[in-house]
Amino acid sequence: MNQRHVLRSLQVNAHSEPQAPPFHLANLISVARRQWPVFGLCLIFFLALGSFYCFTAVPRFTARTSVLIDGVNSQVVEQLSSVAGVLDDEASFLGQVELLKSEAIAFAVIDGLKLQDNSEFMRGAPNPFLRVPRSLLTFFRPARPPSGPDAMRRQALEVISRDMEIARIGRSYVIEISFTANSAELAASVATAVADYYLADKLESKTSATRRAGDWLQLRIEDLRHQSLQADAAVQRFRAANGLLVANDTLLSDQKLVDISLSLNAARTETEKAQARVEAIQAVVESGAEEGVVGDALESPVINTLRQKFLEASRRHSEIVRRSGEAHAQAERLKEEMAEYKRLMFDELKRIAQSYQNDLAVATSRERQIGEGLVKATAVSLTASETQVQLRELELTAATYRNLYQTFLQRYHEAVQQQSFPVTEARVIARAMPPVTPSEPRIPLVLAVSVVLGCAAGAGAAAFREASDRGFRAGEQVRQVLGLRFLGYLSHVAPLVDSLPKPPSGKHEIRSKDPIADFATEFPLSPFAETLRNVRLAAELEIPKRGKVIGIISVVAGEGKSTVAINLAKLLAQGASTILIDADLRNPGATRTIAQHAQEGLLEVLLSGDPPSSRALKDPESGALFLPTVMKRRIPRSSELLASGHMARLLAQAAEAHDYVLLDLPPVAPIIDARAVMPHLDAFVLVVEWGKTPPKLVAEILAAEPQLKELCLGIILNKVDSRKMKLYREYGSSQYYASPHNAYHHEDPDMTVVDLRQAQE
16 A cells, blocks of 8 residues: 555655656657648638639739939039038938928929820729729729819829839949839830929929029028138237147147156156165065065165175184084174174165165155145146137137138039039930830739748648647647656447347346447457456556456546546456446446446445445456446535445445456546545546647646645546547657557457356356
């Protein structure tokens, strides 16, 4: 018993946080195998739609003319209106494109070619797909025919705007004008007229603008000349009044301030060096260590000589001490000499320190004098700087007026020249010719777009169908989403027409109304029976005791749990004592299937306290016992009855008398009966309908009842469609290898009967 709980706890912990299965290439291939009919239907539909359009569309012709906008020519009008004289080529080019699309050019073409009176131009060629909606719109809101010349011109403008395209060729300065019409000659004439009227409009607008710009420049130049002269005179008067002397473009006061600042920096450097020398030599004198004398002795011959004598006396002292000992008279004499040399060295250092102190005093005095001079020079420079700010402002104003005067004078001369010889920067480089072949409909493009739309619609429809498929389809999905053991598949079995005849049953025997209830015993080598044997193996491993009490449950009604329970009971009874109890007190499906003739059952056993076998029916072939539920009236408190002590005593009696006790329980989502009897059970087997029951619902039920998940032996996917199951195979999954395993499975009733009889003999 403890071993079973340990195994289950390990299983629950291993899958405590199930995650959605990752999407791989194999999943994409499986989706394509399942949804290719929908994808192909969408593709064929859009290809047929595109073909119908190509067949019914009216042929139209497109004529093209090219206009070059010469960016090398000087843009006189734009330059006159810009002080900097720089042209933004990109913005100017986009402006020319919009000018070609403008109503002014369009109306000029309409009036020049009399297009409002051309019936072929005004009729156009509407898209055949728009004829039906336009007809319906006209029916509900009748169109008023245009009246008057202005209305006809406005209608012609709409036709030109619809059928004309203005586009830039790459990154060049060439604009392509294309017009599409029912006639090749009409398309060529309109495209040519647009280019011609565009050039005429450019020439007229440029001539008028140049004339107006020249008149304005002449007045502006005279004003700028007077302002420039007045600004120069103001600069000279201000310089003379404030005595601002300049040498090499710099005020004399500023030059003096710079020189004093450099001198002050040098004096500060000298003071810091002197201070550092004084502090260093004072530290050596205060320490009294002869090792510190070495640095300053390098610059003093006296200290250097004394140092050499000190070292020689020290060496001799060491030799004598080593040979004769510390008390020798010569060692005492050498020690006194060393002390004398050390005193002389430090006396010399004190003299040097005094000279450094004098140098520091001189440097400090010089730094103070230069600082006082800097303060005075700074005051003078500040006064001059304030005055110079006003001077610079006047000089800047004078230079600005002078530059403006020169610039506008140059532009005026250019404008005068342009008035005598006006030119445009645009010219036609390719005139429109009547096209030979129609441009619409573009059959390859239409078919290509149809293919793309068909593929997109097919992919969308396939994705929608896949997203709508919320049921469990594979065992790997059960393990990954729920974290439970997958016990196997049970195929959707059709009614057995050719099943073997059975002898008539007695009053206390099972009477099966549905041949599917005997499928596992009639076809013991089928995949159906193999899945049920897998349930038995899981029960043996998880519940190592006799008298295993197992509940058969489902999440919702109609998933086939009663059929599974009946077949499992008959299969288990072939090798072990088995009793099946119909504990679905509200909807006893197992009783309706195999025991409609029963008069007594579970309720009578609970009330009388008799053993379960006293009211049980027996299967004559397998020997399985079945305790039905006879519904003589509605039971309002079925959950309390299943959770009662009477039910616990009944299950205990059944467990003592039989190896397996199976309970066909109600679904767990709508009612609580299965949860009420949970404390009396050893395990559950959860039956889920293949492709129908939402995984989210199953996961929520198991999450809400942790004990139910802990006691669950595994999940069976029931009512599997074998033909559709092939479409959900993925490489490496158990379904992928289903075909090679068919040699181990047989569904031949004749073969089964022979095998059973041989086994009985």
